[in-house]
Amino acid sequence: MRLGEMLVQAGKITAAQLDETLKGQAIFGGRFGTNLVEMGYLDENDLAEFLSQKTGIAHAAPGQLLDIPANVIKLIPFDYVKKYKAVPIALNNRKVTLAMVDPTDLHAIDEIAFATGYIIVPVIAPELRIVTALEKYYGIKRDVRYISVEGGSRSRTRQHAAHSSTPSPATPAARVVTAPPPPTSPKPTLEEWPAHVEEEVLDLPMLEELSLDVLEQVEAAPLASAAPPAAAPAAAAAPAAAQPAPAPAPAAATPTPAPEAAAAQAAQPPASQPPAPQPAPAAPPAAPVAELYQEEFEEPEQDFSLESVLVGLAEADDRDWIAELITGHLGPQFKRVAFFLLRGGHATGWMARVDNKPVPEFEGLELSLDDPSVLNVVNQSKSFFLGPMPPTPANQAIMEALSGGTPFNNLLVPLLMMGRVVAVLYVGGGSTPLDEKLPEIQKLIAKAAMAFEILILKSKIMMT
Numbered sequence: 001m002r003l004g005e006m007l008v009q010a011g012k013i014t015a016a017q018l019d020e021t022l023k024g025q026a027i028f029g030g031r032f033g034t035n036l037v038e039m040g041y042l043d044e045n046d047l048a049e050f051l052s053q054k055t056g057i058a059h060a061a062p063g064q065l066l067d068i069p070a071n072v073i074k075l076i077p078f079d080y081v082k083k084y085k086a087v088p089i090a091l092n093n094r095k096v097t098l099a100m101v102d103p104t105d106l107h108a109i110d111e112i113a114f115a116t117g118y119i120i121v122p123v124i125a126p127e128l129r130i131v132t133a134l135e136k137y138y139g140i141k142r143d144v145r146y147i148s149v150e151g152g153s154r155s156r157t158r159q160h161a162a163h164s165s166t167p168s169p170a171t172p173a174a175r176v177v178t179a180p181p182p183p184t185s186p187k188p189t190l191e192e193w194p195a196h197v198e199e200e201v202l203d204l205p206m207l208e209e210l211s212l213d214v215l216e217q218v219e220a221a222p223l224a225s226a227a228p229p230a231a232a233p234a235a236a237a238a239p240a241a242a243q244p245a246p247a248p249a250p251a252a253a254t255p256t257p258a259p260e261a262a263a264a265q266a267a268q269p270p271a272s273q274p275p276a277p278q279p280a281p282a283a284p285p286a287a288p289v290a291e292l293y294q295e296e297f298e299e300p301e302q303d304f305s306l307e308s309v310l311v312g313l314a315e316a317d318d319r320d321w322i323a324e325l326i327t328g329h330l331g332p333q334f335k336r337v338a339f340f341l342l343r344g345g346h347a348t349g350w351m352a353r354v355d356n357k358p359v360p361e362f363e364g365l366e367l368s369l370d371d372p373s374v375l376n377v378v379n380q381s382k383s384f385f386l387g388p389m390p391p392t393p394a395n396q397a398i399m400e401a402l403s404g405g406t407p408f409n410n411l412l413v414p415l416l417m418m419g420r421v422v423a424v425l426y427v428g429g430g431s432t433p434l435d436e437k438l439p440e441i442q443k444l445i446a447k448a449a450m451a452f453e454i455l456i457l458k459s460k461i462m463m464t
Contacts, residue, residue: 002462003032003051007042012050017041019460020418026455027422028343029319031101034127038344044126051124059124060099064089065133072096073137077115082140084108087125087133094118099125099133304328309444313451317458322451323351326425326444331356333437335429336402338362340375342421347375350423354403365401367394374398378412379421384442385412386434398426409434413445417452 004018013021013036025035033051036042048059068089075088075096084105090097096118100108103122113120134140309329316322323339330337331353338352338359349365352358369376373394374385388408389395399405411434415423425445427434 006054007036007050010050012046013041022459023418023456024343026459027319027417027452028341031127037126037128044128048124048126055104055124057103057122057124060089060097060129062129065099065125065129068133068137075116075118076112078138080108080112080115081134081138084112085127085130085134086112086122087130087137089123091118095121097121097123099123099130101125101127101130302328304331310447313447314454316451317455319452319455320351322448326448327351327353329444330427330441333430333432334427336407336427338402338426340424340426342369342375342379342424345369347373347379347424349401352402359402362401365397367397374410374412375424378414378424382414382416382421384414384438385410386438402426402428411438411441413438413441415445415449415452417449 004013004021007013008015008018017036017039021032021035021039021041024039025032028035030038033042033047037044037047045062051057052059065087068087072088072091075091076086076098081087085101086108087099088096089099094117096116098109098112098120100122102108103124109120109122304325306329309325312325313322316325327337327339336352336354339350340347341350345368347367347369349362352362367373367375369379371394372390372392374389375394375398378385387410389399389406389410399407407428410426410428413425414421415425425441427437427441430437
């Protein structure tokens, strides 16, 4: 049985609250328990106590993560703290009490115990409090999607719960290009090629670089036993006006040959032996060879045509993939494309493209919906906004996050779910008038809302 069903059976939340939390989790991401706390349906301490009863593992009191001694903080290496979201809160002889989001992760416990030499005693702590502790003691900046619980339990009132949630990076679905796109694969080096391929590649530039003299020697090599060994090279090396001389000829008897001809004469064997094969020139550098085959290793670009995007929305199993499909489709058409998430009285950056290039730092944008802005207008009216942005600090912050400028025309379209605005799509710039593109964009946003509904249904199907 999953956590939501157990909480309903225990009377901690209602079936309607479970349904709302599943919807919020599908839209905003994150753990189910964290979404419960963010939406105001369950207190973080109540959640920790409930999990403690069900798992038999003790839970950490809120005060234990607010004032941790410096010598205890240093017990666990930074990398393990960040990787497993685990914070040491007490030391008793050789036993370290470790507050964890998932205290049932035996692999993490064993790895930390082996790295530190201490006996690890895991305890449960709410994710929100762990994230706050990581920021306070280790400088690991919490994502703007997480509320702060530094002073104790949350004080957010329940009328704000309709917008609240705590997303965390979701596992990306399998796809050609991810959002933000992964770094491109490095160009293959010469050492990475199979041996037979390397030989075939290297033979071609070697033959092209052979001089005419070397080619004549190679062609004459099979007939060396029947032809005078020095005749052909001597004729090729001497100037046209020079008289032939019996071999071997003194150096003074002939004009001074060019450096290449002198090298060829010096390399001639005695008359009684066939000529030795000319040494092959040095292999060309690895980089030019790899560049010849660079195109074979480039990943194909994602198809963001309308038909492909619609198929992707129907099959999406990841919230970020929905946003990437929309921004990827509109990116080539407009200078700026961005998605905002609205919840808890705040708007945060979700995903953006400027000049059809991702803007990863856009995720750090956070604005209050109480401040005058176009996002506030869309949220209140639940309708689109088209026109110039009023010069307010919040609107200026939006444009600065999208590489600045003051575009005259801006279009913002709400994504409505559960009777409220959960996200806003922004587009600006481009050659096509925005009023002409409005119906098309509204249809696209409506289909994105359907894709979120599919994610919600999948979450409900997985409930036992």
